[in-house]
Amino acid sequence: MTEEEPGSDPGPGRIRSIAVHREDVANALEAALRSDREVVLRATPPFSGRMRARLHALDAGGDGTDERDARSADDAPAPLHIDPRDLVADVPPYPEPDDTAAEHPDTDLEARRERHAEAVEDWRERVRRSIGSSVEIDGDGDSRAVDVVALG
Template identity: 80%
Template sequence: MSEEGSGRDPGPDRIRSIAVHREDVANALEATLRSDREVVLRATPPFSGRMRARLHALDAGGNGNDGGEPGSADGSDAPGPLHIDPRDLVPDVPPYPEPDETASEHPDADLEARRERHAEAVEAWRERVRERVGSTVEIEVDDETRTVDVVALG
């Protein structure tokens, strides 16, 4: 019996590719590395062969459950959203430039010049991240890991 005829919403096992915007990946990765927030790329049901994953910050005080998952507060059997860690989308994540490192590279610069140089270093890091978005990502589907294509936009 097909999933459409089973009375169950199609799950993430239908996904063949995920489209992500390069800027969303850089933003999510920077937020993940620079704060205690959990920022992901999220694809929401109903799932299809090609899905768009968008920037999403998980509730830092909650359990990470966006609802819709079996056993969730709404009691639905519908599949929940798919969360993709931005670190899984960027092979060989470059080290984030720390302000102290930038300052040590230019010890004679005044405070404003150091700030400008650090901003330039961060923008260069973001550009490297945008360029490195991978062509595949592994997703968890029904306790199995599947590899799907990544389509990088922008």
């Protein structure tokens, strides 16, 4: 974290890099691709030079808003939301159960389940290895690139 200077910008313009856990990115991306939920990686104020973005479902409040977002004062910066697709270079297609079954039509159900679980784990590993080195963030009316530090 950086020291807060009097009169300095408390908004996302202070962010130089975002730290994300590889597992959080894989979980968020899988949830976003497999459901209608909007799942993001989120950094919350107070912002500093280096921020950690954590897994967050935007519909966690039940009405499409988040309780912490709704409590933000007008002069306080809003949390920063990063789409997990923006963190992964060349998002691989998610393995569907029907595709696994089609690839192995002569195997029994249990063997197909095991193969599908292996395909999903392979997909998750590819995602964890494909996290990019920078991401565009929106804040204070502009968009700019910040470094991404992948943890784990």
